[in-house]
Amino acid sequence: MNVSTWQTIYECAEKWIFEAGELLKQSFTEKRTITYKSNFSDLVTDMDKKVEKFFIGKINETFPEHKILGEEGFGDEVTNADGVVWIVDPIDGTTNFVNQQFNFAISVGIYENGEGKIGFIYDVVRGELFHCMKGKGAYLNEKKLPALENTSLNEAVIGINATWVRPNTRIDHHRLIPIVKNARGTRSYGSAALELAYVACGRLDAYITMRLSPWDFAAGIILIDEVGGIVTTASGDEINVLDKNSIFAAKPGLHESILKEILR
Ligand code: IPD
Ligand code: CA
Ligand code: CA
Numbered sequence: 265m266n267v268s269t270w271q272t273i274y275e276c277a278e279k280w281i282f283e284a285g286e287l288l289k290q291s292f293t294e295k296r297t298i299t300y301k302s303n304f305s306d307l308v309t310d311m312d313k314k315v316e317k318f319f320i321g322k323i324n325e326t327f328p329e330h331k332i333l334g335e336e337g338f339g340d341e342v343t344n345a346d347g348v349v350w351i352v353d354p355i356d357g358t359t360n361f362v363n364q365q366f367n368f369a370i371s372v373g374i375y376e377n378g379e380g381k382i383g384f385i386y387d388v389v390r391g392e393l394f395h396c397m398k399g400k401g402a403y404l405n406e407k408k409l410p411a412l413e414n415t416s417l418n419e420a421v422i423g424i425n426a427t428w429v430r431p432n433t434r435i436d437h438h439r440l441i442p443i444v445k446n447a448r449g450t451r452s453y454g455s456a457a458l459e460l461a462y463v464a465c466g467r468l469d470a471y472i473t474m475r476l477s478p479w480d481f482a483a484g485i486i487l488i489d490e491v492g493g494i495v496t497t498a499s500g501d502e503i504n505v506l507d508k509n510s511i512f513a514a515k516p517g518l519h520e521s522i523l524k525e526i527l528r
Contacts, residue, residue: 265348265376273327273348274382274397277372280322284315284370285388288355292365307358312336315354315370323350333506335479345378345506351482356385357455365389371457373482375505383486385461394461394487402490404465411492414517415469422447423459423471434474434510435498442526443472456511460484463513464491470514470522472498477508485513494519498527 288311297310316336323332330348332339342349350372355361357368366389374382383402385394396402402409422443429440444450451468453459456476462468464487482505485495495503498510500523514522 380486420469
């Protein structure tokens with residue numbers, strides 16, 4: 265596809281994200297309908313569904329040949345990465361949306377034949393839009409984000425959820441203790457998309473989590489790549505963008521040292 269087509273896709277995505285953000289802001293005064301998915305902490309609201317359907321309607325109308333992978337399942341059954349695929353998380357951080365009305369984001373990653381092309385993560389309440397088009401740099405609103413530079417673990421602030429530092433089925437939690445012990449600090453925001461955006465803009469030096477779905481990381485990994493950060497699975501393998509993965513995102517150098525000295 266040529267450059268002007270990608271520019272059109274970019275502009276449409278940006279416009280729809282702002283419109284979806286308005287829907288979410290307006291919803292704050294209404295009573296929410298909350299249902300549970302796999303367990304009592306796995307929430308979905310009427311707004312997750314409404315926003316996903318909003319994107320699907322717009323994308324289908326404007327780019328009928330594109331495929332859509334959405335968390336709430338209203339999109340397509342995407343079985344391969346061929347063509348243009350929009351990967352949409354209508355609300356990343358639904359628990360925060362319900363409990364805090366803060367610290368959640370809309371995440372949209374657009375891929376062509378498996379390659380990340382466009383990433384948008386929109387923190388609706390703070391009015392922070394993280395965005396990028398492959399090869400053109402990453403931005404926080406109008407500000408271009410600088411390339412990430414190495415930092416040492418003892419100067420680093422690491423995004424990690426406490427879940428992974430207690431016994432769990434995904435990793436021997438003892439292996440993560442040196443990260444918590446040796447880092448300057450750890451943080452958990454409850455929105456993987458925001459945590460990845462924070463790695464891209466340097467608020468976090470790294471983020472590690474043992475299980476995310478494509479819609480949680482699709483946009484974030486494009487943003488981080490655009491500023492020279494490294495994203496792999498927690499064992500250092502390449503991410504399969506259509507699968508659940510563990511995710512380890514970090515500044516270059518820091519990624520290598522944590523992987524070599526702690527995770528492997
Ligand atoms: C969740 C958030 C959370 C992460 C979970 C995700 P959701 O997404 O990103 O931070 O730890 O694994 O499922 O359900 O709020 O869209
Ligand atoms: Ca999510
Ligand atoms: Ca979600």
